[in-house]
Amino acid sequence: MCKFFSFAVTREGKVLTLLGEDRKKVSEESADSHSAIAEVFGISEDETWKFELPFNRETVTRLKKGESLRDIFSELRDYYDGGLNIKEFDEEMERKVFRKLSRMKKKIIETGEELFKLPLIEQIIGNLEPAQFVIELSKARAPQELFNEITGNLSPAGRRRTGFIFDHKGKYDYSLLNCFDFEEFGNISKIFVHRFVHEFATINEQGEPIKQTELRVYVYPIAYTLKEGEEA
Numbered sequence: 106m107c108k109f110f111s112f113a114v115t116r117e118g119k120v121l122t123l124l125g126e127d128r129k130k131v132s133e134e135s136a137d138s139h140s141a142i143a144e145v146f147g148i149s150e151d152e153t154w155k156f157e158l159p160f161n162r163e164t165v166t167r168l169k170k171g172e173s174l175r176d177i178f179s180e181l182r183d184y185y186d187g188g189l190n191i192k193e194f195d196e197e198m199e200r201k202v203f204r205k206l207s208r209m210k211k212k213i214i215e216t217g218e219e220l221f222k223l224p225l226i227e228q229i230i231g232n233l234e235p236a237q238f239v240i241e242l243s244k245a246r247a248p249q250e251l252f253n254e255i256t257g258n259l260s261p262a263g264r265r266r267t268g269f270i271f272d273h274k275g276k277y278d279y280s281l282l283n284c285f286d287f288e289e290f291g292n293i294s295k296i297f298v299h300r301f302v303h304e305f306a307t308i309n310e311q312g313e314p315i316k317q318t319e320l321r322v323y324v325y326p327i328a329y330t331l332k333e334g335e336e337a
Contacts, residue, residue, distance in 0.1 A: 110160040110213065112135045112206075113146075113188065114152035118198055121146045121153070124212045139186070155188040156181065157245050165217035168210060175203045196252045226255050233320055236300045239327065245292035247328065255324065295327040 112122035123136050123145060131141040143150035158178050160166075168178055178184060181199050185191045206213075228240060246254065303321045306314040 107153055107158065108252070109137060110158040110164075110217075111142065111186075113139055113142050113148075113150060113154070113155050113197045114194075114198070114202055114258040115148070115153055116189070118201045118205070120202055120209070121148070122209070122210065128216065139188075151188055152196050154185060154186045154191065156184045157186045160217065162217075164221075165214055168217075172245050173203070173210070174206050174213075214244055229255065229324060231300070234300070235302055235320070238298055238328060240296050242294050242296065245294040247292055248259050251293055251296075251326070266292040291328075292328040293328075297325040297327055299323040299325070 110122070112120050114120055121142050123131065123142055128136040130145050135141040139150045139153075141154045143153070158174065163164070168174070181202065182191055182194065185194070194295045200228050213294065222243075224322075225242075254335060299322060300322050304316065305319070309315050
């Protein structure tokens with residue numbers, strides 16, 4: 106499912122594919138190959154209809170918003186990839202396959218989310234627009250580990266004040282600021298991201314003020330959550 110969602114269909118209409126834990130039965134590189142599917146289920150791939158649906162992060166998003174695979178790929182025959190003669194794959198079989206795929210939708214989404222999840226830094230920076238949101242980390246990290254993960258691909262030469270300046274070609278300069286003291290926190294499982302536009306002025310060589318804008322990205326760890334009225 107790296108770039109496509111592969112599955113095989115038997116003459117009886119059984120849909121065979123590798124999702125979730127089944128993917129671990131073969132190497133990640135081969136998990137979307139029909140030969141690997143056939144090996145896991147103990148069949149001959151030539152005795153199935155083989156299909157490959159283009160698959161990416163956008164497809165997963167559309168499925169999560171309520172669309173079905175049939176909405177996205179209306180003509181299943183267009184994605185035939187060999188095996189049994191496609192002329193034998195009639196409309197009733199196609200409807201049967203789409204019904205079976207609809208019952209797999211949750212697992213297809215879960216597998217796709219795992220494969221296409223954004224690197225943490227990309228999720229934090231996002232579309233370079235102001236926003237506030239919470240990210241629940243897939244696993245808790247120690248503060249230094251988390252900071253290194255977020256900033257590991259950034260050049261130290263870009264360091265400015267307490268943060269990093271990113272290369273950009275958009276309308277803002279933008280910086281990621283380190284907003285927590287490593288000594289104050291144990292492992293961190295949630296972070297709050299605050300992206301906002303900061304306006305300021307600098308003085309040019311003629312002594313004139315020059316207005317500038319910068320999209321700042323603050324990352325705060327969430328140590329614990331209080332209900333309204335509770336004391337910290």
